[in-house]
Amino acid sequence: MSEETNAAAGTKTRQPALEGWFTLNQDQPHLIGNQCNRCGTYYFPRARHFCKNPACDGEQFDDVELSRTGRVWSFTNAEYQPPPPYVAAEPFVPFTIAAVELAKEKMIVLGQVVAGVNPSDLKAGMEMELVLDTLFEDDSAEHITWKWKPVASNHHES
Amino acid sequence: MSHDIAILGVGMHPWGKWGRNFTEYGVKAARDALADSGVAWQDIGFVSGAATMRCGYPGYVAGATFAQALGWQGAEVNTSYAACASGSQALAAARSKILSGACEVALVVGADTTPKGFLAPQKGERPDDPDWVRFRLGITNPTYFALYARRRMEMYGDTQDDFARVKVKNAEHGFENPNARYRKKFTADDVAASNMVADPLRLMDICATSDGGAALVVSSLEYARKIGRGDAVKVAAISTVTPTYASAVIEMPDIATDSAAVVEAHSFRAALPVKAYEEAGISPQDVSVAEVYDLSTALELDWMEDLQLCERGQAARLVRDGVTKVGGRLPVNPSGGLACFGEAVPAQAIAQVCELTWQLRGQAGARQVNNAQVGITANQGLFGHGSSVILKR
Numbered sequence: 117m118s119e120e121t122n123a124a125a126g127t128k129t130r131q132p133a134l135e136g137w138f139t140l141n142q143d144q145p146h147l148i149g150n151q152c153n154r155c156g157t158y159y160f161p162r163a164r165h166f167c168k169n170p171a172c173d174g175e176q177f178d179d180v181e182l183s184r185t186g187r188v189w190s191f192t193n194a195e196y197q198p199p200p201p202y203v204a205a206e207p208f209v210p211f212t213i214a215a216v217e218l219a220k221e222k223m224i225v226l227g228q229v230v231a232g233v234n235p236s237d238l239k240a241g242m243e244m245e246l247v248l249d250t251l252f253e254d255d256s257a258e259h260i261t262w263k264w265k266p267v268a269s270n271h272h273e274s
Numbered sequence: 275m276s277h278d279i280a281i282l283g284v285g286m287h288p289w290g291k292w293g294r295n296f297t298e299y300g301v302k303a304a305r306d307a308l309a310d311s312g313v314a315w316q317d318i319g320f321v322s323g324a325a326t327m328r329c330g331y332p333g334y335v336a337g338a339t340f341a342q343a344l345g346w347q348g349a350e351v352n353t354s355y356a357a358c359a360s361g362s363q364a365l366a367a368a369r370s371k372i373l374s375g376a377c378e379v380a381l382v383v384g385a386d387t388t389p390k391g392f393l394a395p396q397k398g399e400r401p402d403d404p405d406w407v408r409f410r411l412g413i414t415n416p417t418y419f420a421l422y423a424r425r426r427m428e429m430y431g432d433t434q435d436d437f438a439r440v441k442v443k444n445a446e447h448g449f450e451n452p453n454a455r456y457r458k459k460f461t462a463d464d465v466a467a468s469n470m471v472a473d474p475l476r477l478m479d480i481c482a483t484s485d486g487g488a489a490l491v492v493s494s495l496e497y498a499r500k501i502g503r504g505d506a507v508k509v510a511a512i513s514t515v516t517p518t519y520a521s522a523v524i525e526m527p528d529i530a531t532d533s534a535a536v537v538e539a540h541s542f543r544a545a546l547p548v549k550a551y552e553e554a555g556i557s558p559q560d561v562s563v564a565e566v567y568d569l570s571t572a573l574e575l576d577w578m579e580d581l582q583l584c585e586r587g588q589a590a591r592l593v594r595d596g597v598t599k600v601g602g603r604l605p606v607n608p609s610g611g612l613a614c615f616g617e618a619v620p621a622q623a624i625a626q627v628c629e630l631t632w633q634l635r636g637q638a639g640a641r642q643v644n645n646a647q648v649g650i651t652a653n654q655g656l657f658g659h660g661s662s663v664i665l666k667r
Contacts, residue, residue: 133410134401157520158533161407169537170519189524190428192420192472194412201395201410211412215421215524222534224524226413226421235473240428251411261411 133251133259137161139181140260145248146181147225147262153178158221182225184246185267186216189224191238203252203259214264216244230265243267277553279369280498280506281665283311283491284628287385289455289484289615296329299487299621300340300385307381311491312501316347318491319377322368323353324360324384324620336620337364340383350377357655358567359514360384361488361623362663366512368492378497384620385487395527405527405656416480416570418526420472423572427474430587432575434474438465439593440571441478441613447600448610450640453625455484456614479571484616488624490631507634509627510648511554511664517542526656543580543654550662551582556648558582561604563633563643565626567653568611577652578606581662605643608633623661626651630665 132140139146149160152167154174160182167174197208212229229238230249244264251261285306287299300323308315321344323337332339337351350371354363361384368380400406408417426432442462448454460478468477498506517525520532522539532539551557558581566577575589583604584592592598598606609615609629612622630649632638647667654660 134407156536158535160530160533161404168519168532171537190421190425192417192424192474194414194417194472195470196414196416198409198412198414200397201399201406202412203410213413213417213421220535222539223531225530226408226411226417226524228412235424240425 128253129257130260131257133261138248138262140248142248144184145246145262146184147246149180149182149221150177151180152176158182158223160223160225183218183220186218186225186244188238188240188242188244189215189217190240191215191229191235193235203254205252212238214238214244216264228261228263230263233266237266276495277369277373278495278508278510279372280493280495280503280508281490281627281631282313282379282493282498282503282506283307283309284631285310285489286453286625286628287487288453289486289618291455292485294387294485296326296385296387296485296487297332297339297343299485300336300383300489301343303385303487303489303621304340304344304381304383307489307491312503313379313491313493315344318347318349318379318381320368320371320380321349321351322364322380322382323351324364324624325353325355326386326620327355328389329387336384356514356659357657358617358619358653359623359655359659359661360620361627362512362653362661363514365490365492365509365624365627365663366514369509369512372492372494379491379493382490382492382624383487384624386618386620387485388483388618404529408527408529411529413529414472415526416472416475418524419480419570419573420475421524422576423474423479423570426572426575426590430590432572432590435462436575436590436593437474437479437571438462440568440574441465443593443599444568444607444611444613447608447641448614451610451614454610454614455482455616475570475572481569481612482616484618486615486618486621486625488621488628490624490627507631508666509663510556510666511550513546513548513550513553513662514660515545515549516658518545541580542658542660543576546652546654546660547581547650547662550650550664554664554666556664556666560648561650562646563608563630563649564604564606565609565629565649565651566606566611567622568607568613569617571613574606574611581650581652600641600643608638608641608643619655623651623653623663626653627663627665634665634667
């Protein structure tokens with residue numbers, strides 16, 4: 117990042133691109149899900165009103181922070197600029213996407229992968245952790261989202 | 275009690291990017307189906323339309339739109355919307371009407387006019403809509419197709435060359451189909467030279483969106499016999515089941531699967547044909563030909579396994595061995611599939627039934643499957659919509 121953009125970024129507020137979907141703890145962020153207090157099913161995004169488990173008529177949910185690490189189920193990238201409401205940088209920079217399986221919640225969650233990681237760097241089963249990063253910037257704010265990042269132990273010395 | 279109904283007539287408007295009103299395609303397909311059936315338009319008791327969401331109010335009431343365009347004659351109408359399964363649900367509505375005795379012969383029609391480029395969500399800030407959220411995060415339809423494709427590579431050792439083989443095979447089939455939009459014998463080199471869209475899928479691995487129309491004239495078996503068509507191809511089963519919680523596979527447009535922490539995970543795609551096989555009393559071993567929803571080349575391989583036409587992980591081998599080509603033991607997408615058609619959502623499931631009807635009648639010309647006795651379709655769309663239809667001689 118150039119000093120100029122650093123300076124510009126410094127004046128901007130950081131705000132979640134999706135309000136209430138993740139904690140804003142920069143070092144140990146978590147996705148915010150919830151859990152049916154009758155059957156224990158997890159939800160992300162959070163369930164409202166009714167439990168979707170057909171065998172459960174629960175209507176009360178407790179917020180939970182989901183596991184912030186999981187294993188790669190599959191992965192891809194976006195080489196073409198997605199249509200709005202995606203907000204693309206000029207010029208568009210392709211990004212990697214991973215589907216990551218959370219063991220405790222038994223749930224697969226999609227997310228962009230941090231810049232610099234290509235599909236060729238990923239394998240099914242690889243351990244990933246959740247980080248916060250910029251989704252897009254506009255004149256007033258830096259809009260933050262969750263992204264997946266390979267955990268350090270995956271990197272083999274070359 | 276038999277659930278069978280007869281298919282008396284089929285018709286299509288060629289797929290393309292014609293840019294005209296969808297009604298025109300639907301009427302052309304309907305008139306062809308009526309002519310093929312020998313049934314007069316005035317004798318149709320029920321018009322079952324598949325809706326399009328992209329062509330304004332006439333699209334929402336497609337059944338009435340087609341009935342009016344064909345000339346109001348007093349028939350009852352219905353319109354079904356179920357994303358990619360709209361055509362099958364329109365067929366299911368006609369079947370219910372026929373089997374209940376409320377109507378003897380019905381017309382089923384679907385047609386669409388599509389915009390260019392990626393399918394995009396409705397406008398506005400709508401964070402409660404999963405379709406809006408995933409586009410905001412940069413997750414398009416090809417993202418999901420690519421995740422499934424990559425999963426096959428990671429689990430079964432499929433390669434991009436295997437996916438290209440599906441395209442080459444379908445291109446050869448579609449070359450012989452006058453209703454197909456793309457009629458060119460693409461090679462593996464052509465596929466490899468096309469732009470990467472969502473790794474590992476290239477532009478030629480992913481289907482386009484098209485304009486097109488398809489129609490069926492269907493009746494009770496008694497009516498078919500009465501008009502001397504007792505030998506008509508029959509609809510033996512229609513499955514339009516919804517998924518069973520919890521989803522095992524990440525489904526468009528969701529950002530996450532359901533949690534399988536307290537309930538078992540189920541694959542929706544695999545569940546769709548199960549009900550169809552049960553209803554028809556037909557087993558996967560009896561299938562002679564299949565028309566599946568190849569939104570991507572790799573997805574055709576998933577469908578072959580979901581339809582139980584081979585063991586999990588074996589589909590690519592069947593393609594390599596030429597089994598799924600016309601002339602092989604079990605041809606898949608003899609029409610050319612979405613690879614050669616592009617998706618015209620409300621018409622597509624009906625078009626699959628048109629192709630199988632021609633195949634089972636022995637009228638498919640250069641793409642004819644040898645001795646086709648039983649055919650099965652499969653498709654899946656957004657929000658738990660999907661279908662599988664079985665036809666038999």
